[in-house]
Amino acid sequence: DLKGFAFDLDGVIADTARFHGQAWNEVAKKVGTEWTDELANNLKGVSRMDSLELILKAGGHENDYSQAEKEALAEEKNNNYLKLVDTLTPADILPGIKNFLDKLKAKNYKIALASASKNAPKILKQLQLTDYFEGIVNPADLKKGKPDPEIYLEAAKSIGLKPDQVAGIEDAQAGIAAINAAGELSIGIGESLKNADIKFADTSEMTLEAIKERMA
Ligand code: G6P
């Protein structure tokens, strides 16, 4: 029986995936890696340092930077990202998400956050959504990032549920893989996602009714 939902944040709750892309694009320019849609997509759901490694590798620069230089690049990216995040208000919650959260709450579903972002608590606060979440996984405590199932297993634990009682919601391929590996129901936002149990073109189409219909 479905009793809870674990949400990804970037690209599901707010369009911050676009902000991550903008800020990483600057880093790509700086290190001389060509910015492509494919690269941008591969960064979704991936931790800050792993994202930097992917950008360096895409341009063949993986051996050109010391650890200290890499940390400086990641910090610069985060500072630029935070400038974009600072502009977020509740008006930036993606279509339908607020209604969906209200519906889940009214029906007593448990709600957790399974975001790899260390900035997630700040973003929830700016969107005024913090109170909906009974569990928020701290990505600093994780050994492995998505597509490893750890973050979704921890999300289920944080709301006192077993994985098979939880549905995970993701816009990233690495995230769908993590949900599936955790043994949870995978809900994908975006038509191009593979292996999602249920898929919606965008957040406005995701309702509790539509999910139940497709589960039946
Ligand atoms: C999410 C996003 C990624 C981002 C990661 C770390 O998974 O989808 O694009 O790199 O979080 O975010 P952070 O805010 O900690 O740099």
Ligand code: MG
């Ligand atoms: Mg995402």
